[in-house]
Amino acid sequence: MNTVTLTIDGQKVTVPENTSILDAAKKAGIDIPTLCYFPDQNIKGNCRVCVVEVEGSRTLAASCSTPVNEGMAVKTWSKNVMNARRTIVQLMLADHDEDCNECVKNGVCELQSLAQRLNIQHNPFKNILKPKPIDTSTPSLIRNPNKCVKCGRCVDMCQETQQVGILFDAYRGADSEIVSGLGKYLSDAGCILCGQCSTVCPVAAIYENDETDKVWQAIFDTSKRVIVQTAPAIRVSIAEEFDMLPGTVALGQLAAGLRRLGFDDVFDTDFAADLTIMEEGHELLDRLQHGGMLPMITSCSPGWINFIEQYYPDLLPHLSTCKSPQQMFGSIAKTYYAQKIGLKPEDIFVVSIMPCTAKKYESGRPEMNDSGVRDVDVALTTRELARMIRQAGIDFTALPEEPFDEPLGISTGAGAIFGATGGVMEAALRTVYEVVTGNTLPSLDFTDVRGLKGIKEASVDLDDVKVNVAVAHGIANAKKLLELIRNGAADYQFIEIMCCPGGCIGGGGQPYRTTNAIRQQRIKAIYEVDKAMPLRKSHENPAVQALYEEFLGRPLSEKSHHLLHTTYSNRQH
Amino acid sequence: MVEEIINSHGIAEDKLVPILLDIQNSNDKHYLSEDDLKQVSRLLGIPESRVYSVATFYSFFSLQPRGKYIIQICDNAPCIVNGAYNVIDDFRHILGIDMGQTTPDGLFTLEYSSCLGCCSHAPAARISGELYGDLDSEKIKSILSDLRRR
Known part of the structure; x- marks a missing residue:
């Protein structure tokens, strides 16, 4: 590797060639402010906040997009740099809805913290914002163009990483703006509501539809039994909201925190994940044995469902008919559990804590009311839960570890790994293998399907029947598998697709600024959770076994079909 | 009509501007309708947002009906x-x-x-x-x- 030596603020630095000035400065211990720059994304160089002086250069250079040269002399702080950075941010503020107190990003806004860091205490530029309508057309995401700084981070996410291609720049010069589809509201633009845009937006131009007040109202209403379920991915990300390191497992604290908030039953979506494996595993066996549509594709991820319904509706018969764990939980909580505690479904309020914005849409789908009422009343994101914990004055870091409640809080390691890409596949294989062969698995770890590689493959021998499986995460990778299926070139029997990069641990409702490095940490943590569980196979979950004995009968029974399975619609965009 | 124009240019992303121009010139109202843009997006396999971006960037495209x-x-x-x-x-x-x-x-x-x-x-x-x-x-x-x- 060739290296380059340059001087930054009088300090000699040696870095690999083609390193940006920004990264070289980081190595020298200098933190240049940025805005449009985001790890893992293309270099955009459009905000100019990171400008520096390069000796011999007529103009200031954007340090994110300028590679280092041998002998280059860079000044990251000077009168020119200070004035330029300030002016740039002041101009942005002058075209920004500056109502910061009533903004969802107050305190976590990158524009706000830039203004603070650059010590901007007044703005010579008058605010010239022409307010545009706020897009509240979907139950998942709010898009407020009046907050947008046109950094392009959401565009990069939507066009390059996800390749759904909804958000893009339109118009020109001072009129330029980020639009969705043909200048439409998100509901009309073919958006799949994955919310990845909202995890990279530095301001409040696109964010989750906050429904915390609905949950408070239910909690404060003493006539309601308020049940909470929490998705596998939350236990490895919620700690980040309280300044703990990415990869911190906060399982017991999470249960304790939910109990302190006033939820009557603190349950676990991992239980429903185990239940999903029972249904989906048996559905796969049924399709293999009876010539059903193969490959079968998982159906846990609502962003993925939104994608296939709108863009590949011809492939809908490949989808497993299983509801997602969130929805299975809702219908079981309001039927089986309701009977157990002697309440009617309408007296129960089910809240789910999800790493996901598309879950809000899923829970509101009209068919998701098999208990007779809406099965899941509100789906909150990780970020909203953190907001509630802060609101209630709970010191999350000081919480003791508490268990989840029984019976719907009992789960296995197989349920936990649903949160990571490859996890549903691995959990399904653990169960399907043992059900088919009647043997105990020699090793529970299917490591081929783990990790951040875009598409992963594995083969499993089930009593002399070879089953080929594939796993994709992120829509760009999913598309590759879908094209193979369309062209009849997919030699797989079972495919797991997760909408978000990394799976649910990288979901659109997770803490802001999720990077690939953070995804790796959360994945590592979720396999630690799995390893630490006394039970690691879904079919060994005693609460799931009891549910079948007392209520459902067996997997794929009539009752299971009614409560745990669903149908999909062709919503071709 | 849109399909014919696209076929005459070939299905290629870099033909987007000439295709849009031809569509605009082929109708009396000299504009690109929403339906035109949707068809172009579908037939060329380019996201609607990208077609819209090009159509709004250049001042010689109009998304509103215009006169003869x-x-x-x-x-x-x-x-x-x-x-x-x-x-x-x-x-x-x-x-x-x-x-x-x-x-x-x-x-x-x-x-x-x-x-x-x-x-x-x-x-x-x-x-x-x-x-x-x-x-x-x-x-x-x-x-x-x-x-x-x-």
């Missing part, structure tokens, strides 16, 4: 110093519309244009591709009545 005759008045410096504002006012008064609007009979649309390259005949305008120079009130009246008789 598009009057583009140059508003660059040489035309302005030679009385382009009077020309603009004359057109507006005679047609009873503002810049960017179309007459209710669907005949005329008024637009600004960048330099048309005939500064020696400033103030100038281009009407449906044809150049008109040394414009004054009399000339404008006769141009418009000629066009109306066509």
Whole structure:
């Protein structure tokens, strides 16, 4: 590797060639402010906040997009740099809805913290914002163009990483703006509501539809039994909201925190994940044995469902008919559990804590009311839960570890790994293998399907029947598998697709600024959770076994079909 | 129609601008309808947002229906110093519309244009591709009545 030596603020630095000035400065211990720059994304160089002086250069250079040269002399702080950075941010503020107190990003806004860091205490530029309508057309995401700084981070996410291609720049010069589809509201633009845009937006131009007040109202209403379920991915990300390191497992604290908030039953979506494996595993066996549509594709991820319904509706018969764990939980909580505690479904309020914005849409789908009422009343994101914990004055870091409640809080390691890409596949294989062969698995770890590689493959021998499986995460990778299926070139029997990069641990409702490095940490943590569980196979979950004995009968029974399975619609965009 | 135009250019992303131009020129209202953009997106396999981005970036594309005759008045410096504002006012008064609007009979649309390259005949305008120079009130009246008789 060739290296380059340059001087930054009088300090000699040696870095690999083609390193940006920004990264070289980081190595020298200098933190240049940025805005449009985001790890893992293309270099955009459009905000100019990171400008520096390069000796011999007529103009200031954007340090994110300028590679280092041998002998280059860079000044990251000077009168020119200070004035330029300030002016740039002041101009942005002058075209920004500056109502910061009533903004969802107050305190976590990158524009706000830039203004603070650059010590901007007044703005010579008058605010010239022409307010545009706020897009509240979907139950998942709010898009407020009046907050947008046109950094392009959401565009990069939507066009390059996800390749759904909804958000893009339109118009020109001072009129330029980020639009969705043909200048439409998100509901009309073919958006799949994955919310990845909202995890990279530095301001409040696109964010989750906050429904915390609905949950408070239910909690404060003493006539309601308020049940909470929490998705596998939350236990490895919620700690980040309280300044703990990415990869911190906060399982017991999470249960304790939910109990302190006033939820009557603190349950676990991992239980429903185990239940999903029972249904989906048996559905796969049924399709293999009876010539059903193969490959079968998982159906846990609502962003993925939104994608296939709108863009590949011809492939809908490949989808497993299983509801997602969130929805299975809702219908079981309001039927089986309701009977157990002697309440009617309408007296129960089910809240789910999800790493996901598309879950809000899923829970509101009209068919998701098999208990007779809406099965899941509100789906909150990780970020909203953190907001509630802060609101209630709970010191999350000081919480003791508490268990989840029984019976719907009992789960296995197989349920936990649903949160990571490859996890549903691995959990399904653990169960399907043992059900088919009647043997105990020699090793529970299917490591081929783990990790951040875009598409992963594995083969499993089930009593002399070879089953080929594939796993994709992120829509760009999913598309590759879908094209193979369309062209009849997919030699797989079972495919797991997760909408978000990394799976649910990288979901659109997770803490802001999720990077690939953070995804790796959360994945590592979720396999630690799995390893630490006394039970690691879904079919060994005693609460799931009891549910079948007392209520459902067996997997794929009539009752299971009614409560745990669903149908999909062709919503071709 | 859209399909024919696309086939004549070939299904390629880099043909987007000529395809959109041909579609716009192929209809009496000289614009790109939402349906046109959707078809182009689907047939070329380009996200709608990207087609929209190109169609809104270039001023020669219109997403609003326009008149049979598009009057583009140059508003660059040489035309302005030679009385382009009077020309603009004359057109507006005679047609009873503002810049960017179309007459209710669907005949005329008024637009600004960048330099048309005939500064020696400033103030100038281009009407449906044809150049008109040394414009004054009399000339404008006769141009418009000629066009109306066509």
